[in-house]
Amino acid sequence: MFEGNNEMSAVDVNQSEFESEVVQASFQQPVVIDFWAPWCGPCKSLKPILEKLAEEYGGKFKLAKVNSDDNPEVSAHFSVRGIPAVKAMVNGQVVDEFTGAQPESFVREWLDKIIPSPAEEMRLAAQADLHNGDIGAALKKLGEASALDPKNEWVRVDAAEIMLSQGDLDEGKRLLDSVKDVDILKAPRVMQLIAHTKLAAMAESGEDEEGLKAAIAADEKNMEARLKLANLFVATGRYEEGMDQLIEIVRRDRKFQDDIGRKTLLDVFSLLGGQGELVAAYRRKLAGALN
Numbered sequence: 001m002f003e004g005n006n007e008m009s010a011v012d013v014n015q016s017e018f019e020s021e022v023v024q025a026s027f028q029q030p031v032v033i034d035f036w037a038p039w040c041g042p043c044k045s046l047k048p049i050l051e052k053l054a055e056e057y058g059g060k061f062k063l064a065k066v067n068s069d070d071n072p073e074v075s076a077h078f079s080v081r082g083i084p085a086v087k088a089m090v091n092g093q094v095v096d097e098f099t100g101a102q103p104e105s106f107v108r109e110w111l112d113k114i115i116p117s118p119a120e121e122m123r124l125a126a127q128a129d130l131h132n133g134d135i136g137a138a139l140k141k142l143g144e145a146s147a148l149d150p151k152n153e154w155v156r157v158d159a160a161e162i163m164l165s166q167g168d169l170d171e172g173k174r175l176l177d178s179v180k181d182v183d184i185l186k187a188p189r190v191m192q193l194i195a196h197t198k199l200a201a202m203a204e205s206g207e208d209e210e211g212l213k214a215a216i217a218a219d220e221k222n223m224e225a226r227l228k229l230a231n232l233f234v235a236t237g238r239y240e241e242g243m244d245q246l247i248e249i250v251r252r253d254r255k256f257q258d259d260i261g262r263k264t265l266l267d268v269f270s271l272l273g274g275q276g277e278l279v280a281a282y283r284r285k286l287a288g289a290l291n
Contacts (some may be wrong), residue, residue, distance in 0.1 A: 119149030
């Protein structure tokens, strides 16, 4: 749970301090970044409002004041085109923002949207336990967070990730299947977890690598064996070998199990984060196989 810290509720931050004072700090509490400059009239009216609320909220958020003239690289990184520009960062990501001077009532309403609920605070505390290697404490806090807010689907995502890391595929899949929020389901982290459950389930064929290779050597058109071998490779981290088999399925038989070669390859891309040189290379191979 977050604890108030009035002494650190508002700080001036420069480029060298930004990673520790803002990005890393946002994993402990929401950080409100105020991009301002001494010559900016509207900044002079907004800045005292933010400072007053930072003190009043008693450490529920941290105010990081960034002089945009002195720290142009930070401003450029966050695409600041007009000031004052205010951005809220949680868990290393900007989650909300506004530009221009605003009345105190607006700022209060905006802050109330980004300050975590008791359930969210419990979820973040569980993440800290997990970071420290205390899985039992993390699961206990996630259970408490779910009881506080059964509709918080990120709680279920966090629990699913722990279950999958512990090898409990069924429980991990059950928790992920219960998530209905479309935006959460589109999050890269969640897509990776879902891909992991699909591929792990498909890899549980009970057949070994040598037997599957022998089946393919005996019949190159044995798509079933190729698919099982691909998933076995992926499940053991041999991604290129697995994707090679999936590309071969796409080339040989698009109709096999309703184009499962291509669909499974897309799951592997998600598992790998959807980016990077390896994924880019196999996206090109897939495009070539489809044409």
